[in-house]
Amino acid sequence: MQKTMEKNNRILIVEDNKSLNEILCKIVQSEGYDSASVSTGKEALETIRDDGPFDLVLLDIMLPDPDAPPGLGIDGLEVCKQIKGDPVLKETLIFMVTVKDQPDDIMKGVDAGADDYITKPFNTTLLIAKIKAMLRIKHLQDELISKNILLEEMAVTDGLTGIPNYRHLIDKLAEEIRRSRRYRTPFSMILLDLDNFKEVNDTYGHRHGDFVMKSVANAIYQGLRETDLLARYGGDEFAVLLTQTDQGGSRKVAEQILNRLSDPVQADGRDHMIAASIGLVSFPPGQIESSDKVIIAADEALYQAKKLGGNQYFFLEGK
Numbered sequence: 001m002q003k004t005m006e007k008n009n010r011i012l013i014v015e016d017n018k019s020l021n022e023i024l025c026k027i028v029q030s031e032g033y034d035s036a037s038v039s040t041g042k043e044a045l046e047t048i049r050d051d052g053p054f055d056l057v058l059l060d061i062m063l064p065d066p067d068a069p070p071g072l073g074i075d076g077l078e079v080c081k082q083i084k085g086d087p088v089l090k091e092t093l094i095f096m097v098t099v100k101d102q103p104d105d106i107m108k109g110v111d112a113g114a115d116d117y118i119t120k121p122f123n124t125t126l127l128i129a130k131i132k133a134m135l136r137i138k139h140l141q142d143e144l145i146s147k148n149i150l151l152e153e154m155a156v157t158d159g160l161t162g163i164p165n166y167r168h169l170i171d172k173l174a175e176e177i178r179r180s181r182r183y184r185t186p187f188s189m190i191l192l193d194l195d196n197f198k199e200v201n202d203t204y205g206h207r208h209g210d211f212v213m214k215s216v217a218n219a220i221y222q223g224l225r226e227t228d229l230l231a232r233y234g235g236d237e238f239a240v241l242l243t244q245t246d247q248g249g250s251r252k253v254a255e256q257i258l259n260r261l262s263d264p265v266q267a268d269g270r271d272h273m274i275a276a277s278i279g280l281v282s283f284p285p286g287q288i289e290s291s292d293k294v295i296i297a298a299d300e301a302l303y304q305a306k307k308l309g310g311n312q313y314f315f316l317e318g319k
Contacts, residue, residue, distance in 0.1 A: 008034075009033050009034070009055040009056065009135050010033070010034045010035070010036070010053070010054045010055050010056075011028045011033050011034070011035050011036075011054065011055065011056045011057070011058065011131070012035070012036050012037070012038070012044065012047060012048065012054045012056070012057045012058070013025055013028070013035060013036070013037040013038075013058050014037075014038055014039075014041070014043075014044040014057060014058065014059045014060055014063065014076065014079065015037070015039065015058070015060045015097065016039045016040065016060060016062070016063055016064060017060075018039070020120075021037050021039060022037075024037075024058055025037050027124055027127065027128065028058075028131070031128055031131070031132075033131075036051065036054075039063075040063055040065045040073070040074070041063045041065065041073065041074025041075055041076065041078060041079045042065065042073075042074050044057070044059070044063075044074075044079050045074065045079060045082060045083075048083060048089060048092070049089070052089065052092075053089075053092065054092055055092070055093060055135060055138065056092070056093040056094070056095065056131065056134065056135060056138075057083070057092060057093070057094045057095070058095050058097060058118075059076045059079060059080060059094055059095065059096055059097060059114075060076050060096075060097045061075065061076040061077060061096050061097065061098050061105050061108070061109060062075065062076065062099075063075050063076050063079070076096060076097075076109070077108055077109065077112045080094050080096065080109065080112040080113050080114055081112045081113060083113070084112070084113030085113075091138075093115045093116075093134055093135070093138055094113065094114045094115050094116075095114065095115065095116050095117060095118055095130070095131075095134075096109030096110075096112075096114040096116075096117040096118075097117070097118055097119075097120060097122075098117055098118075098119050098120070099119065099120055106119075115134060116130060116134060118130065155167070156168035156171075158231070158232035160210055160213060160214070160232070161213060161214050161217040161232050162214070162217075163217050163221070163230050163231060163232055164229060164230070164231040164232070165231060165232055166231065166232065166233055166234060166239075168229075168231060169229065169231035169233070169239050169241065170291055172229050172241055173189070173241055173291045173294060173295075174291055176241060176243055177288055177289070177290070177291065177294070179243075180283065180285055180288065181288075181289075183285075184285035185243075185244045185285055186244065186245060186246040186247075186282060186283060186284055186285050187241070187242060187243055187244060187245060187282075187283055188241075188242040188245045188246070188247070188249070188250035188253075188280065188281065188282040188283070189239065189240070189241055189242070189280075189281050189282075189294050189295075189297075189298045190238075190239065190240035190241075190242065190250070190253065190254060190257070190278055190279070190280050190298070190313075191233060191237065191238075191239055191278070191279040191295075191298040191299060191301070191302040192220070192233075192237065192238045192239070192240070192257065192276050192277070192278050192279075192302075193236065193237045193276065193277045193302055193306065194216065194236040194237075194274055194275070194276050195274075195275040195276060195277055195306070195310040195311060196274065196275055197209065197212070197213075197236040197274070198236075200212050200272060200274075204270070208267065208268055208270070211267035211268045212265060212267040212272055212274065213236065214267070215265045215266060215267045215272075216238075216261070216265055216274055217230065217232070217238065219260045219261060219263075219265060220238060220240070220257055220260065220261075222260065223253070223256045223257065223260060224240065224253070227243045227244070228240060228241060228242050228243060228245075228253075229241040229243075239298075240253070240257075245282070246282060246284075247282040247315070247317065250280055250282045250315075251280070251313075251315060254278050254280050254313040254315075255313070257276070257278065258276065258278065258311070258312070258313065261274055261275065261276050275310055275311040276310070276311065277302060277305040277306040277310040277311065277312065277313075277314075278301075278302065278305055278312070278313035278314070279298045279299060279300070279301030279302025279303070279304070279305055279313070279314060279316070280298070280301055280313050280314065280315045280316070281294065281297040281298045281301050281315070281316045281317070282315070282317060297316055298316075300316060301313075301314045301315065301316040302314070304316075
């Protein structure tokens with residue numbers, strides 16, 4: 001498994017000495033790595049940006065460019081700085097290649113962001129060992145980053161429906177309130193409760209009820225904009241945050257949701273007629289100060305919709 005991982009790594013050789021460039025390419029290729037090579041700083045930056053990503057760059061600190069005007073060539077230090085200063089490229093590993101009797105170059109390379117260095121003339125075994133060790137570390141770091149991203153997603157995602165959960169809803173609601181106050185834009189909130197969902201669970205069991213819940217979430221989601229947020233509020237309740245949406249726009253969304261739920265919801269081979277009560281509240285630009293007031297108002301609207309018999313929406317103007 002480790003060998004397969006190594007063969008997938010790409011290494012860029014940046015060396016103006018043609019013979020040394022060829023030697024370095026042969027060394028990394030002999031270990032199963034994919035390689036590319038260039039001889040100037042300008043070519044290095046173009047290759048990394050146009051033909052990347054590369055996992056590691058072997059970068060000569062001295063890169064004279066015969067085609068560049070005097071003083072305008074890009075040396076290895078500048079290449080390193082630009083790579084490490086680019087948000088997309090900054091995770092690229094860089095080995096500075098320096099001359100053995102120039103220790104100041106090593107410090108300059110480290111200050112520019114280089115991850116390690118090798119000196120000329122170099123020991124082939126030591127070079128290969130360093131490359132393998134650094135790529136192994138990078139692989140472990142990449143795995144850790146991926147796992148952390150997954151954990152963050154799980155923390156704000158409802159495990160049953162796969163849509164955002166209550167925690168994520170509250171975070172986004174706070175952002176929308178700040179946006180409304182700053183840019184004077186309206187927004188609206190929907191709380192939706194399934195009127196007869198208990199009958200589904202009692203008749204077919206909770207496992208089947210889970211399938212129905214997913215289908216309902218999908219039906220609601222289909223009619224929303226990318227900027228809107230559908231979240232699992234809890235139990236058989238959903239919430240929809242409608243960004244930059246006034247009273248008229250929010251009413252249309254509520255009606256659209258009711259129309260979608262008027263058709264049978266299919267789950268695990270069965271059709272179900274699912275009715276819903278909707279509490280709808282809209283806030284004029286900059287009028288609301290806290291998430292609690294939004295939730296309380298939407299909950300009151302939902303209570304009124306259920307009190308009127310359900311399968312409808314009830315609108316309240318936020319204050």
